[in-house]
Amino acid sequence: MSDIPAADKVYTACVLIIGNEILSGRTQDTNLAYIAQGLAQIGVVLKEARVIPDVCDTIAATVNELRAKYDYVFTTGGIGPTHDDITAECVAKAFGVQNTLHPEAHRILQSVIKPEDLNEARLRMAHTPQGATLIVNVVSRVPGFKMENVYVMAGIPRVMQAMFDAVKPTLKGGPPVLSRTVSCDLPEGIIAKGLGEVQTRYPDLDIGSYPAFRRGGGFHVSLVLRGRDAALLDRAAGEVAAMVKGLGGNPALE
Amino acid sequence: MSDIPAADKVYTACVLIIGNEILSGRTQDTNLAYIAQGLAQIGVVLKEARVIPDVCDTIAATVNELRAKYDYVFTTGGIGPTHDDITAECVAKAFGVQNTLHPEAHRILQSVIKPEDLNEARLRMAHTPQGATLIVNVVSRVPGFKMENVYVMAGIPRVMQAMFDAVKPTLKGGPPVLSRTVSCDLPEGIIAKGLGEVQTRYPDLDIGSYPAFRRGGGFHVSLVLRGRDAALLDRAAGEVAAMVKGLGGNPALE
Known part of the structure; x- marks a missing residue:
């Protein structure tokens, strides 16, 4: 998208999802879509x-790569009290400060x-990289934190959403x-040429074609601008x- | 030198999801979890x-970074007939060959x-980087393709699943x-110490603790080994x- 005057800054972001449970397929991530919609x-x-x-080295290296590349980095996951919650210490490592x-x-x-009940494990949740500011959590209170342009949030969707x-x-x-x-x-194959022509006429818009199966069978296509x-x-x-109609279809603005 | 991999060779993979619709939050990805479970x-x-x-340069650069880093790269999305389906040509660019x-x-x-009906747009779906082999698609027939260790698949879940x-x-x-x-x-804060001790005793296992909200309120924790x-x-x-029971809980093997 380039419909912004050149003088204006475009703010960019990356989402960094930290967690073996996503890579094992055990957990279906939903945080990305939530953050994506909010950023839009x-x-x-x-x-x-x-x-x-x-993996701490991976987390630290990735945080450093991404925070240099984008205006905002949003991480999710790994800030609880158990041994596998290592995000805070790895972000500290990335910034070269103590946790x-x-x-x-x-x-x-x-x-x-x-x-x-405030044992050592729970106290870990009160540790942040030196210099961090807290992110309020109205759901379960235990805060996330912000370290420069890196926003460290929980993995549990309800908590992550509150933090975001x-x-x-x-x-x-x-x-x-x-x-x-x-x-x-x-079908996409019928409208592809005309759709591409509209995209060419509107270089400042991003036009996508997203086919999906209907429950009853056959395809349905959403044309998103x-x-x-x-x-x-x-x-x-x-x-x-008009292009869809001209080809014999029945378009509807959703 | 032998063609037989060392007994302890670990095969690694990366999933590369290509698509503005995921980054805009319009579409909830489900392909990652499917591939993750299959790989496990x-x-x-x-x-x-x-x-x-x-974005072609991004796709080509990312494909090149990842194919050098992992044994397998699985891409999803961008192989249809419309103007925004640019994966094949970008993978060709990554490999320095013609599409x-x-x-x-x-x-x-x-x-x-x-x-x-086999118009120019649809013929694009029969284009692959030179040297690619096809990936069968039993759902809608239009194939994906494999280029060395890069597997290029559709974004529509049913089609992607068939290809995978x-x-x-x-x-x-x-x-x-x-x-x-x-x-x-x-609660995690109660079992964290004992769980960490089990992890220490079993370094060959990956033990994770995954809390979630119950519908009726309160937390539920899944301990996954x-x-x-x-x-x-x-x-x-x-x-x-036994650790959970010793702390007064009622553990259940799911």
Whole structure:
């Protein structure tokens, strides 16, 4: 998408999903889609997502690669009390600082966990890389944290969503990325040429064609136009619909 | 030198998800979990997954980075007939070869599409990087392809699954990765110490703790042990269960 004046900065982001449970296929990630939708709303361009295992060197190296490359890095997973929750110490390693007890995180834990239950494992959740600021967690209270442009969040979707929602208003972005969807009952092979021509006429929009199986059998195609200019989107969506209709289809603006 | 891999050769893989629709949050990916589970069955270690946009330079550079790093690269998405389906030409670019009409793919298309309907857009689906071999698609016939260690598959889950299922028996792997899950009704903070001790005693196993919200409220924790030695897994799972029980919980082997 290039419909932004050259003088304006485009803010970019990457999502880093940390966890063996995703790479083993045990857990179906849903955090990426949530973050992606939220970033589109505030006009931050999500450029990449990665899934990596609970391996400290990999986490540290990947965090360093990505934080240099993008304006924002959002990590999910690995900030609980068990031995496999190593994200905080690995992010500390990435930044070359100690992973230390964060006084404010400590106070939060003390406010929700009885002193006799605040064992060593739970205290690990109050440790952050030195210099980190906390990310509020209204669901289960145990905070995430932000280290420069790296936002470290939980893996449990409800908790991650609360953390991301807390962070979102603080992010610099741009005009929201809007979309229009034209539902199409013709096969992709029929509309491909005309769709490509619309894309060529609207270089500032991103037009995608997404076929899916209908439950009853056969294909259904969603033609999705994305961009920051509502009027431009409406015009292009109208051209897509007219093109489908001209080929004998029954397009519908979803 | 021998063609026989060392007995302890570990085969590694990466999944490369190509598509703006995933990074926009429009589409919830489910292909990663399917491939991950399939690879675990044949003992191939999935080390990483990436999601990247429909940008040719990014696709080509990422393919080249990953194919050098892992034994197998599985891509999903971008092999249809529309203008945004650019995976084949970008993989060709990565390998420094032409994207040309593949005679066998051409024959397959001719067998399912009437000559008058086999337009330029559809013919694009019969193009592969020079030297590629085809991946059978029993769902919609249009094939994927393999270029050295890069397996290029569709994005539509049903089609991707069919392609991956066709490829799976041809992959070299190792003993399947097995798992045991101990369901735990105690909070992570209570069992963390004991669980870490079991992990220390079983360095050949990967033990993870995965909390989730129950629908009725409160947490539920799944303690998942993964490894290739069934007897070792059973013994370690028994120790985990005994540990949870010793702390007053009611563990259950799922």
